[in-house]
Each structure stands twice: as structure tokens, then as C-alpha cells.
Amino acid sequence: MIELRNVTKTFYQKDKQIDALSNVSLTVAAGKIFGVIGTSGAGKSTLIRCVNLLEKPTSGEIIVDGVNLTNLASSQLAKERRHIGMIFQHFNLLSSRTVSENIAFPLELDGMPKDKIKERVYDLLKLVGLLEKADDYPANLSGGQKQRVAIARTLASNPKVLLCDEATSALDPGTTKSILNLLKDINERLGITILLITHEMNVVKSICDSVAVISNGKLIEQGSVGDIFLHPKTELAKEFIASSLNIEVPVLYKNRLETTSSKNQHPLLKLELTGKSVDEPILSQAARLFNVDTKIITAQMDQAGEASFGVILIELSGNAKNCQDAINYFIDKHIIVEIVGYV
Numbered sequence: 288m289i290e291l292r293n294v295t296k297t298f299y300q301k302d303k304q305i306d307a308l309s310n311v312s313l314t315v316a317a318g319k320i321f322g323v324i325g326t327s328g329a330g331k332s333t334l335i336r337c338v339n340l341l342e343k344p345t346s347g348e349i350i351v352d353g354v355n356l357t358n359l360a361s362s363q364l365a366k367e368r369r370h371i372g373m374i375f376q377h378f379n380l381l382s383s384r385t386v387s388e389n390i391a392f393p394l395e396l397d398g399m400p401k402d403k404i405k406e407r408v409y410d411l412l413k414l415v416g417l418l419e420k421a422d423d424y425p426a427n428l429s430g431g432q433k434q435r436v437a438i439a440r441t442l443a444s445n446p447k448v449l450l451c452d453e454a455t456s457a458l459d460p461g462t463t464k465s466i467l468n469l470l471k472d473i474n475e476r477l478g479i480t481i482l483l484i485t486h487e488m489n490v491v492k493s494i495c496d497s498v499a500v501i502s503n504g505k506l507i508e509q510g511s512v513g514d515i516f517l518h519p520k521t522e523l524a525k526e527f528i529a530s531s532l533n534i535e536v537p538v539l540y541k542n543r544l545e546t547t548s549s550k551n552q553h554p555l556l557k558l559e560l561t562g563k564s565v566d567e568p569i570l571s572q573a574a575r576l577f578n579v580d581t582k583i584i585t586a587q588m589d590q591a592g593e594a595s596f597g598v599i600l601i602e603l604s605g606n607a608k609n610c611q612d613a614i615n616y617f618i619d620k621h622i623i624v625e626i627v628g629y630v
């Protein structure tokens with residue numbers, strides 16, 4: 288549905304050459320949600336802006352729904368762009384128009400009769416859950432409500448593809464969740480293909496089918512979300528995954544934590560579980576096999592695509608040899624073990 292073939296984008300600033308995208312290729316299958324994740328300046332915005340040719344690639348091809356957009360005349364490109372919706376981090380609503388009038392705007396441009404516009408706007412308001420805000424102005428809406436208006440406005444033109452440029456970055460976690468749920472709902476109900484860019488792995492984890500990691504304008508890793516979470520290859524992918532599993536040592540423990548072990552102290556272990564190890568009762572097995580006790584301090588178990596994974600912080604107690612045997616057992620089970628300290 289969306290295909291980027293060897294897309295390169297070079298900017299020139301005075302004598303400086305900036306390779307914002309280098310030979311980027313990716314395919315988003317129809318009806319799927321594809322995320323591109325990267326840190327600031329990696330090339331995410333340039334990539335997504337190339338898809339609807341807001342930014343013209345220096346070389347390479349962009350194919351959307353079977354049409355190669357790269358060489359189209361501007362009138363043809365304008366026609367094709369109607370099938371490509373886009374939403375932005377800062378919503379881009381018209382402040383002088385009400386919610387309904389914002390949503391109606393693309394339909395007015397299309398010359399739709401007034402009564403039809405009214406019907407369509409009503410349906411869209413209902414879809415995004417904003418019927419009671421129809422006559423409000425953007426200034427009186429929350430960030431999440433503004434993004435819902437922007438989504439309704441872009442859906443007004445019946446796009447086949449939706450591009451999301453950091454669409455939840457300006458929102459708090461709860462609102463982010465509700466907007467991501469809405470995007471997933473739209474994807475499933477209307478069959479719209481979604482390409483999104485983000486710097487947050489939680490966004491990818493919540494709704495994407497596939498993900499690509501971008502660094503310095505290059506796609507350094509891509510695959511299904513489950514696959515990337517289970518078998519990340521690059522350090523950057525590993526860092527993004529770790530950032531989505533944020534467990535903290537509780538303050539009570541932090542204050543008592545020693546870096547080296549002394550008599551009668553127990554190791555505090557951080558166990559990262561993926562794949563099969565998630566499904567096995569590893570703590571009770573270790574307790575039985577090695578005569579150790581495992582006290583769970585904090586834990587986070589999660590799901591991304593078909594992959595389950597999690598992090599557990601445990602206090603391990605028993606004699607030193609048994610504790611070491613238990614640690615070796617965890618490592619044998621492909622669990623990443625970190626000794627956080629001793630308590």
C-alpha cells in the first residue's frame with residue numbers, strides 16, 4: 288500500500304550537506320500499522336513528509352496504493368494526495384472555525400452540498416466521540432480533543448492512508464492511550480493503512496504491526512513488532528525497548544543498596560524475560576531446585592505484537608553458592624540478569 292524505494296533526501300545549508308534520508312526502503316502492507324522510531328534529528332519527519340511529497344525526495348520512489356507519486360504533475364499529485372490523510376503533533380486546526388467547521392473544511396473545498404456536509408460531519412463527530420463539542424472553538428478544547436478533531440477532519444476526505452507525525456507527543460500518557468485506541472479503531476473499522484513516526488516505543492508497542500528503527504537517516508532495523516521485541520539486533524532498538532520497560536528500584540531499597548556483597552546480604556536482581564522464559568514459572572522452579580527464596584520487589588509484564596516480555600526485580604536469598612546457581616539457571620533460560628546491588 289505504501290512503498291518507499293531507495294529514498295534519499297539531501298538538504299544543503301550554505302556549504303553543508305545534510306543527508307536526512309539515505310537509501311530508505313520500506314513497505315507498509317494494506318490495512319497495517321507501521322511505526323518508524325528514532326531519536327531527535329534521525330530523519331523521521333523528513334521520511335513521513337516524503338510519503339505525501341510535502342518534501343520531494345532527492346532520489347528514489349514513493350508508491351502509494353499502486354501509484355508512483357514521485358513523477359506526477361502537480362495537478363495529479365494533488366488528486367492522489369486526497370487519499371493520504373495526515374495528522375500532526377500540534378494538531379494544525381483553524382482557530383477561527385468551530386469543531387464542526389474545521390471538520391467541514393476539506394468537504395467545502397471539495398464542493399460537497401451543505402446538507403451532505405452536515406451529515407458527514409455528524410458521523411465523524413460521532414466516530415471520534417466529540418458530538419457535544421461540535422460548536423466549540425479549538426481554544427476551548429483539551430489536547431486530546433484537538434487531536435480528535437484533526438483526525439475527524441482528515442477522515443472527512445475518506446483517505447486510504449493516514450500519516451501520523453508524532454501525533455501523541457504533545458499529550459499526557461492517559462490521553463495518548465485514548466488517541467492510540469482511536470487510531471487502532473479507525474484502522475480496524477475503516478481498513479485505513481497507517482504510517483506513524485514516533486520517538487516512543489510505547490506507541491509502537493500499543494498499536495503497530497511492524498516497526499523500523501531510523502538512525503542518522505538510515506533504517507538500521509525493521510520487522511514485525513513481536514520480532515523486534517524478542518530479537519532486537521541493534522543497540523538502539525535494545526535501548527528503545529528498555530525505555531518502554533521502566534521499573535525503578537523502590538526508594539526504601541535504594542537507600543539500603545550496597546554495590547558489593549557483605550555477610551548476610553542478598554542480591555537484588557533485575558530479570559529481563561522474553562520469549563519462552565515469560566511462560567515458565569522460573570521463580571518457583573529456581574526456589575525448588577536451588578533452595579533459594581525469591582521475593583518480588585516490583586515487576587512489569589507486557590505484550591507487543593505476538594511477543595510477551597517483562598522485567599522483574601527480585602531479592603534473592605539463600606547461601607552464596609545456591610544464589611549463584613540460581614543466577615546461572617536464569618541465564619541458561621535466556622533471561623538477562625543484572626545484579627542491581629545487595630541488600
Ligand SMILES: Nc1ncnc2c1ncn2[C@@H]1O[C@H](COP(=O)(O)OP(=O)(O)OP(=O)(O)O)[C@@H](O)[C@H]1O
Pocket residue numbers: 298299300305306307325326327328329330331332333334486
Ligand atoms: N529543511 C531543512 N533544511 C535543512 N536541514 C533540514 C531540513 N529539514 C530537516 N533537516 C535536517 O535533517 C535531519 C533530519 O531532520 P528531521 O526533522 O527529519 O528529524 P526528526 O527525526 O524528525 O527529528 P525530531 O524528532 O527532532 O523532529 C536533521 O539533521 C535536520 O537538521
